[in-house]
Amino acid sequence: MLETDGATPAALELRFAELEIRAGETGDGLPARLIRGLAAPYQAKTRIRSYGGREFEEWLEPGVFGETLRSGADVRLLLEHDERSLLARTKAGNLRLRDTPRGLEFEAELPDTQAARDVLENIRVRNYAGMSFGFRPVDMQKTYGADGRLAAVAHRAAALHEISIVSAPAYARTSVAMRSILQAAPPPVPAEVLAMRLRLARARG
Numbered sequence: 001m002l003e004t005d006g007a008t009p010a011a012l013e014l015r016f017a018e019l020e021i022r023a024g025e026t027g028d029g030l031p032a033r034l035i036r037g038l039a040a041p042y043q044a045k046t047r048i049r050s051y052g053g054r055e056f057e058e059w060l061e062p063g064v065f066g067e068t069l070r071s072g073a074d075v076r077l078l079l080e081h082d083e084r085s086l087l088a089r090t091k092a093g094n095l096r097l098r099d100t101p102r103g104l105e106f107e108a109e110l111p112d113t114q115a116a117r118d119v120l121e122n123i124r125v126r127n128y129a130g131m132s133f134g135f136r137p138v139d140m141q142k143t144y145g146a147d148g149r150l151a152a153v154a155h156r157a158a159a160l161h162e163i164s165i166v167s168a169p170a171y172a173r174t175s176v177a178m179r180s181i182l183q184a185a186p187p188p189v190p191a192e193v194l195a196m197r198l199r200l201a202r203a204r205g
Contacts, residue, residue, distance in 0.1 A: 033110040039163040041103040057152040068160040078164045
């Protein structure tokens, strides 16, 4: 059973991508403080566990962040989702985002500061595990199973707010709490359940 949801929940969702981050080094053709990577993969299905222990699949549809890119919204590159650890931002021109068939790619020029040099060294020695991104769902297609429980969520449009270099996932891949999705409109009751309720009501009458 399919359902679309165009509402924008208030809570910011965080997701983790175990993907490459490449830092510039002498001789590799990249400026010394340039980093590149894939911030958000498309159509990579992930098993998500809700607060109640139920699981469903989630993925990003290609172009999900299209409106963010077209609008010129200010997206920031942070360290560990820490607002105080700002490394680059699109408004400053030192963070560039690109929509590709495989996902949302980024390129950032880090400032010449001790904090940024520490980040680059930690990337070089692989202390950081990948990228995480913070977004708010805008348009979701939800699929429910025969039992009326959420089975899958496809994000078709979302507002991207920040991407972060992280040493560990904000949530484990199988334990992300989908607050805004699960607290949205309740799932539709399957037709067979409605029919059973009607039969019971008639029998009692």
